[in-house]
Structure formats: structure tokens, C-alpha cells
Amino acid sequence: xxxxxxxxxxxxxxxxxASPLAHPRVGTAVGQSLSVEQVRNAQFAGRHGPFALxxxxxxxxxxxxxxxxxxxxxLLQELGLDKRATGSVVATPAQYDAEYLSPVSIGTPxxxxxxDFDTGSSDLWVFSSETPKSSVQGQTVYNPSKSSTAKKLxxxxxxxxYGDGSSSSGSVYTDKVTIGGLSVSNVxxxxxxxxxxxxxxxxxxxGLLGLAFSSINTVQPTQQKTFFDMAKxxxxxxxFTADLKYGKAGKYNFGYIDDSAYNGSLTYxxxxxxxxxxxxxxxxxxxxxxxxxxxxxxxxxxTGTTLLLVxxxxxxxxxxxxxxxxxxxxxxxxxxxxxxxxxxxxxAVGNSQIVIPGKYINFAPVDSAGSSCFGGIxxxxxxxxxxxxxxxxxxxxxxFDGSQSPRLGFASK
Ligand SMILES: O=C(c1ccc(-c2ccco2)nc1O)N(Cc1ccccn1)C1CC1
Numbered sequence: 080x081x082x083x084x085x086x087x088x089x090x091x092x093x094x095x096x097a098s099p100l101a102h103p104r105v106g107t108a109v110g111q112s113l114s115v116e117q118v119r120n121a122q123f124a125g126r127h128g129p130f131a132l133x134x135x136x137x138x139x140x141x142x143x144x145x146x147x148x149x150x151x152x153x154l155l156q157e158l159g160l161d162k163r164a165t166g167s168v169v170a171t172p173a174q175y176d177a178e179y180l181s182p183v184s185i186g187t188p189x190x191x192x193x194x195d196f197d198t199g200s201s202d203l204w205v206f207s208s209e210t211p212k213s214s215v216q217g218q219t220v221y222n223p224s225k226s227s228t229a230k231k232l233x234x235x236x237x238x239x240x241y242g243d244g245s246s247s248s249g250s251v252y253t254d255k256v257t258i259g260g261l262s263v264s265n266v267x268x269x270x271x272x273x274x275x276x277x278x279x280x281x282x283x284x285x286g287l288l289g290l291a292f293s294s295i296n297t298v299q300p301t302q303q304k305t306f307f308d309m310a311k312x313x314x315x316x317x318x319f320t321a322d323l324k325y326g327k328a329g330k331y332n333f334g335y336i337d338d339s340a341y342n343g344s345l346t347y348x349x350x351x352x353x354x355x356x357x358x359x360x361x362x363x364x365x366x367x368x369x370x371x372x373x374x375x376x377x378x379x380x381x382t383g384t385t386l387l388l389v390x391x392x393x394x395x396x397x398x399x400x401x402x403x404x405x406x407x408x409x410x411x412x413x414x415x416x417x418x419x420x421x422x423x424x425x426x427a428v429g430n431s432q433i434v435i436p437g438k439y440i441n442f443a444p445v446d447s448a449g450s451s452c453f454g455g456i457x458x459x460x461x462x463x464x465x466x467x468x469x470x471x472x473x474x475x476x477x478x479f480d481g482s483q484s485p486r487l488g489f490a491s492k
Pocket of ligand 1: 200239241242295296297356379384462466
């Protein structure tokens with residue numbers, strides 16, 4: 080529940096607490112005199128003494144006395160001005176938890192697409208009526224010409240390439256985007272005019288919704304904000320949470336933390352957002368019931384990457400514990416017999432630890448015979464940092480705190 084001061088400041092910012100007579104429009108200067116026209120401020124939250132009085136205290140930086148603060152809080156409630164938005168949406172796993180898809184409604188009337196929420200990128204792009212028909216194989220497309228609230232962002236283009244070699248590009252519209260009851264207007268919706276074959280092959284995926292920092296949004300010439308950044312001003316709290324699950328639907332919430340969704344307490348850790356990602360440093364790891372190795376792992380929390388990609392030294396240490404695990408160059412990764420019972424992998428977050436159960440690390444069979452299975456932990460060789468993808472994140476309840484100094488919160492569940 081936002082504090083009264085927070086709400087007051089917000090109201091003051093919107094001018095709702097401004098005097099009933101808005102800033103006078105400068106009139107015509109006649110000779111030495113200046114006539115100004117006063118207009119009513121339609122936004123003024125009515126004739127409410129406590130607001131006017133509180134505004135005076137805020138204006139002069141004086142603390143608002145308790146009873147006045149209570150009076151204002153009551154008024155805010157009566158006027159329904161204390162309501163802030165939140166949203167919640169299920170995240171359904173596809174293809175061995177390779178990705179998680181969530182329904183997103185775009186435009187008026189609503190066109191609902193299944194998007195992959197990706198904390199590793201910052202573009203909201205969709206298959207659309209502009210995507211070549213040969214590149215659309217089963218996807219649901221967004222048609223801006225059928226939305227009364229769509230506006231073409233004239234001259235704007237976007238182009239993105241992902242770590243797995245996939246890519247897409249196109250034009251840009253702004254439109255209303257609704258996720259789990261949370262509606263945001265004028266969000267940049269990037270329409271795909273080209274998609275690589277990896278995207279065409281994924282019939283269930285209608286696009287991506289980027290939740291990394293807006294500093295790596297690829298729209299040119301004017302970079303656009305992410306859905307989360309556009310939603311922030313109306314959110315109860317500037318956070319979203321990812322609660323992904325093993326082999327079943329998880330959930331993304333916006334604007335609040337559901338304390339019933341995790342065990343124990345959240346441990347927060349610092350984020351370096353200078354590269355546009357949710358980057359943090361885990362101070363150590365353990366394999367199975369072993370002791371914690373204080374080798375730190377610096378990487379990003381990336382819901383858009385399936386696996387846990389860590390330094391080769393850590394990968395070797397993990398698979399050394401598994402008889403018949405081997406590096407299969409034809410698969411470019413570690414594989415093991417599908418019947419193997421795998422040790423867990425623990426990563427530290429601050430003074431706490433997240434344990435990834437062994438079964439989460441059996442990603443998928445490498446062939447139809449199903450004898451050999453691909454590991455959920457692989458090397459981050461060549462990337463420059465580690466990636467805590469779904470294999471790591473689905474063992475935790477994760478808070479992406481987008482406040483003034485961004486941070487990540489982790490809890491077991
Ligand atoms: O796929 C990406 C990825 C996401 C967004 C962007 C991007 C470019 C421009 C804006 O965003 N570039 C990426 O590469 N991974 C994960 C990954 C997986 C495997 C290898 C390399 N990386 C980024 C988050 C690290």
C-alpha cells in the first residue's frame with residue numbers, strides 16, 4: 080500500500096492538488112499592463128481542504144502532521160485515488176520448458192497473442208500482418224489496421240539478433256497492451272517484417288516481450304521503452320516477479336510481490352544494469368550435497384534463455400560427478416544417459432542459496448531414440464558472462480525490482 084506522502088506527491092505531480100485555477104495562461108501584454116486569463120483546472124481533485132492544506136506543507140517541505148495525513152489518506156480512499164495498478168498472468172511452458180508463453184492483449188478490440196517474456200531483451204515484437212506469409216506457420220498475428228488505438232510510429236524500425244543466432248526486424252506501432260488486467264497505452268509494438276527460420280519453426284510463439292532495461296531497446300531513430308517501464312508510473316510498486324515452474328505453468332506478476340508464492344524470505348542482491356541486463360554476481364556454487372565452492376559467477380537473470388550457462392570450470396566440476404556424462408561435440412554440449420539420476424546444483428545469492436533439483440538439469444533427449452539426454456547446465460564460453468536461464472530461475476521465486484536502484488530478489492519455493 081503506497082504511503083500517503085507517495086500518493087500525495089503523485090497527485091501533486093499530476094496537478095490534481097494544484098489550485099482550482101490552473102497556471103494562468105499568459106495573456107496579451109498591453110502597454111505596461113499584462114492581462115492574464117485564469118482557467119479552471121479540471122484535474123483539481125475537488126474542493127478538499129485537507130489536500131489544499133497538505134499541499135502547503137509539501138510545498139514548503141514541512142512534515143505533514145499525523146491527523147492531516149490521516150484525513151488525506153481517507154480522502155484519497157473515498158476518491159479512489161489510492162488505487163494503483165497490478166497485473167498477473169500465467170506462463171505456460173512449451174517444448175520441455177524450452178520457453179514459457181503468456182497471453183498478451185494488444186489493440187482495440189483486443190488481439191491476444193502468446194508472447195515469450197524475455198528478461199534478456201527489451202523489444203516487444205510480434206508476428207504481424209506485415210510478416211511474409213511464407214514465414215508465418217501457425218503463429219497468431221497482430222494486425223494494426225484492425226486496431227482503432229494503433230498508431231504507426233512513422234520512420235521507426237527495429238532489428239534484433241539473439242544469442243542462439245535467431246533474429247527479426249521490422250516497423251513500429253504504438254498501441255494499448257494489456258497483461259493480466261494491467262493495461263498500458265501507447266506501448267511500442269514492433270511489427271515483424273522479417274523473422275529468422277528459428278521463429279517460423281516455433282508455431283506456438285507469436286513474439287517476444289522484452290523485460291530487460293530500455294537502454295538496449297533496438298528501435299531507431301528513437302529508442303522505445305519496455306512495457307514494464309511504460310507501466311511503472313501506474314504500478315503499486317515498481318517490480319515484476321517471475322515464478323516459473325518445472326513442467327507446468329508458472330506466473331509473472333506486475334506491481335506486487337505475492338508473499339504466499341515462496342518459502343522463507345527473499346534475499347536481494349545488487350544489479351549492474353550498465354549493459355541493459357539484470358546482471359548480478361552469485362558468490363558461489365555447490366554440486367549435489369557438496370560444500371559451497373566460493374567461485375563467484377557473474378551473469379544475467381534471463382527468462383528468455385532456456386539453460387543455465389556457466390563458466391567451463393563449473394560445468395566440468397558438475398558433470399565430473401556423473402558417470403557416463405560426456406561432452407558430445409556433435410551436440411556441442413554435455414550429454415548423459417537419460418536414465419541417469421542427476422545431482423542438484425546450488426547457486427548462492429547473497430548469504431542464501433537456491434537449489435536446482437537434479438531432475439531440472441535433464442533438459443531433453445538429443446534424439447528420438449531417447450537414450451542420450453542433453454544437460455541443462457552448459458558452458459557460457461564466448462558470451463562474456465554467465466546466463467541464469469530458466470533451468471536456474473524456475474528453482475526460485477524471482478523479484479525484478481525496477482526502482483531507482485534496481486536489484487534482484489530470490490527466494491526458494
Ligand atoms: O539471446 C540473448 C540476447 C538477447 C537480447 C539481445 C539483444 C541485442 C540487442 C538488444 O538485445 N542479444 C542477445 O544475445 N541472450 C542470451 C544468450 C544466449 C546464448 C548466447 C548468447 N546470449 C543475451 C541475454 C544475453
